[in-house]
Amino acid sequence: MTVRTSAIVLALLLTTPFAYAQNKGKSAAPVNKKLFCWEEKGQRVCSDALPADAVNAAREEISAASGLRTGEVGRALSEEERAQAATEAQQRQMDAAAAETRRRTDAAMLLSYRSEEDLRRVFNERVAIVDNNVRTARYNAVSLREGLVSLLQTAGNQELAGRPVAADLATNIRQRHAELVRTRRLQQSFETQRAELDVEIADIMQRYRAMKGVNPDAVEEAARQTSEPARH
Template identity: 30%
Template sequence: MSNVKLLVSVFLGATLIAGVAAQEKKIYRWVDKDGKVQISDQLPPDAVDKARKEYNAKTGSLKNDVQSQLSPAEKAAAEHQAQAEAAVMAEAEKAKRIEQSMLINYATEQDLQRFFDERTDLLKQTIISLKASIQSRRAFLISSLNEMSEAEINGQTLDAGKLKMLAETQALVAEQTAQMDRLNVSYRALQAEFAKTLDKYRSMKAEADSRRIVLPVDAGAAPAQP
């Protein structure tokens, strides 16, 4: 009798295992390396790391949606993309804070103008001083060259020290001229920035004014006595 019970237990156990195996049998759907959709109850080794959907073989219901495993290069690219997107979002948030503080710090356009004037005044003074220095050195060069030309015509020996000084002065004038050109570019850029900022300020100011709630006057109320 015990042998019969043992056989029955083994049979029931095998049946149960077979039932569980049948219940857990899956159908896989994935896209192969050629871009073709594949459907099978066997998953090949080259598809293990690929994105796929797993369905219950018995009911056809979706059991799992497996995402593809990224290679080191793909992971690095994804991280780089995430960092770039985070930087863009941070920059946008910074611009938003600056715009919001603009309305708080500058009550009128004149206040905003004064702020930019403070930024441009030093730049303007530097350009003016540099221009005066260039003009002075150019005048010195012209005068010295005229003197040396007269000396050469009269057969006089040209002074080596003065020739060296003239060469150094000419190089300094060229350097200062290039510096002034850069400062002029910066000044024009600052003016363009102010025009853009002023347009933005006016737009935000108009939007802020439109959001203010104006209480209607009660037509039936008696006017206030002076």
């Protein structure tokens, strides 16, 4: 049963508890009976059964016995929204990992590292991870783009031949495009993180030298002399 008139729905919800009380001695309403209410074409629709075309819509669940709202379900996310949510979740994980690494590095810097070389080993691990992420994202973006171009060419050939684009081909194009957008966002995020990591390393090395009382000019001069070939 589906009702589209808001006044009737309101009357139903307000009178349900009283009708239940009056008929309690005759036949009790099912305890778990629910009403579903959602928006459809600008109208609020309520029904005791959820139709297939409303499964993905945002809705409220209301107890038929008490008339009170018992739950709420958000609308189903689109493919692009799911991809965006996955990207944001991965970014939050990366940010949390980077923040935890910075915290541990600062706390243990003076206690654990006797030299700059020991400290650099920690950063080298992070640099290797981020560099690998950047390379992987770039490779995936190129691969996805080439695949998308191929699918678009196939769709264009079908249209030029006077045939409609196959439904599965159109679905593949949308999915490949969404994945390419997500991968490019990841690539940009990784590249930004890599640039920020260089700044972070330079900052921490400067702080470490200051706490250790090391002259940075002397360190750079020693590194330069080490890199120069031996003169005979």
